[in-house]
Amino acid sequence: DAGITQSPRHKVTETGTPVTLRCHQTENHRYMYWYRQDPGHGLRLIHYSYGVKDTDKGEVSDGYSVSRSKTEDFLLTLESATSSQTSVYFCAIRPGTGASGRDEQYFGPGTRLTVT
Amino acid sequence: GNSVTQMEGPVTLSEEAFLTINCTYTATGYPSLFWYVQYPGEGLQLLLKATKADDKGSNKGFEATYRKETTSFHLEKGSVQVSDSAVYFCALSDSGGGADGLTFGKGTHLIIQP
Numbered sequence: 001d002a003g004i005t006q007s008p009r010h011k012v013t014e015t016g017t018p019v020t021l022r023c024h025q026t027e028n029h030r031y032m033y034w035y036r037q038d039p040g041h042g043l044r045l046i047h048y049s050y051g052v053k054d055t056d057k058g059e060v061s062d063g064y065s066v067s068r069s070k071t072e073d074f075l076l077t078l079e080s081a082t083s084s085q086t087s088v089y090f091c092a093i094r095p096g097t098g099a100s101g102r103d104e105q106y107f108g109p110g111t112r113l114t115v116t
Numbered sequence: 117g118n119s120v121t122q123m124e125g126p127v128t129l130s131e132e133a134f135l136t137i138n139c140t141y142t143a144t145g146y147p148s149l150f151w152y153v154q155y156p157g158e159g160l161q162l163l164l165k166a167t168k169a170d171d172k173g174s175n176k177g178f179e180a181t182y183r184k185e186t187t188s189f190h191l192e193k194g195s196v197q198v199s200d201s202a203v204y205f206c207a208l209s210d211s212g213g214g215a216d217g218l219t220f221g222k223g224t225h226l227i228i229q230p
Contacts, residue, residue: 042220
């Protein structure tokens with residue numbers, strides 16, 4: 001158990017509304033990630049963080065923003081949700097301290113988001 | 117860029133059958149390779165990993181060998197059980213620059229029948 005929780009676990013929202021998903025970790029890991037999982041695509045990286053207030057874009061970052069004001073929390077915001085953002089969102093941490101990124105990651109339980 | 121290719125399935129086997137799930141990759145650097153498993157309604161769990169050529173990762177009866185010459189990391193198990201039914205993801209983590217994060221295959225849905 002990597003001590004990762006995500007909230008909410010399920011959410012239904014309407015097109016055009018803002019949505020924020022929260023990832024919380026208890027072990028002070030420096031690196032945190034947000035992925036989305038869609039049928040036929042596996043998991044794709046949205047954004048990641050390498051420290052407090054240090055974030056960068058991943059493969060599918062359009063329409064998403066992130067913030068990390070504390071080591072333990074990494075927030076993903078959909079500024080104006082669209083139906084194409086209906087997905088399952090996973091947070092992950094990487095316990096390694098090096099910048100090379102070759103270590104494994106550990107995942108939270110996921111948030112299922114439906115945009116109607 | 118980086119990519120991972122794996123059979124999508126579903127793959128249906130009988131209990132005690134031999135399992136192989138193929139995984140091949142392309143990477144710009146020298147990647148680490150992983151297999152993750154996802155049970156219904158849950159997050160991904162790390163199943164095994166290998167960090168350099170010819171390394172063999174193993175866990176819970178599953179094995180995979182890092183083959184640099186064929187850029188492959190096939191998952192095998194000698195005798196599957198109904199409880200192995202899940203979705204399996206091959207992934208890589210590359211040190212070759214670019215965005216941090218894992219690159220995943222699309223996942224293989226495995227169904228084991230009693």
